[in-house]
Structures are given as C-alpha cells and as structure tokens.
Amino acid sequence: MSARVRTAVKQRVCILTDLVDSFEAYFAEHSGCAALAAAIVEAEQRDAAWAVAWMVCGGCGVRWERHLKLHA
Numbered sequence: 001m002s003a004r005v006r007t008a009v010k011q012r013v014c015i016l017t018d019l020v021d022s023f024e025a026y027f028a029e030h031s032g033c034a035a036l037a038a039a040i041v042e043a044e045q046r047d048a049a050w051a052v053a054w055m056v057c058g059g060c061g062v063r064w065e066r067h068l069k070l071h072a
C-alpha cells in the first residue's frame with residue numbers, strides 16, 4: 001500500500017469513527033423506542049463521496065442526520 005493510499009484510508013477511518021461516535025450518542029437516547037430506524041451509508045452526491053449517518057425515531061418525532069465528506 002502506498003503512503004498516499006494509507007493516508008487516505010486513515011482519513012476515511014477517522015471520518016467514519018467521528019460519524020459513528022456522534023451517531024451512537026443519538027442512537028443511545030432512543031434505543032428503547034419502538035419506531036426507531038437508523039443507518040450509516042456511503043453516498044455519491046455533488047461529485048463527491050459522503051458518509052451519511054441518519055436516525056429517525058417515529059415515536060419521539062426526532063430526525064437526525066449528519067453528512068461528512070470523504071476525501072477520495
């Protein structure tokens with residue numbers, strides 16, 4: 001693996017870790033709710049790669065979403 005690729009992978013892991021950490025804080029608040037839907041996905045938007053975490057709690061009427069740009 002080249003140094004450039006290794007740096008890119010490290011950045012990606014940092015971004016995803018950041019996303020998962022903030023996601024878990026919100027998820028924990030609603031882990032006991034019945035109507036909870038959540039996912040972390042990667043998406044191509046506006047010619048860039050994004051990591052997207054989202055959570056919807058139907059019971060509480062809460063919707064949370066966070067996009068972080070992945071440096072390709």
Ligand SMILES: [Zn+2]
Nearest residue numbers: 030033057060
């Ligand atoms: Zn809830």
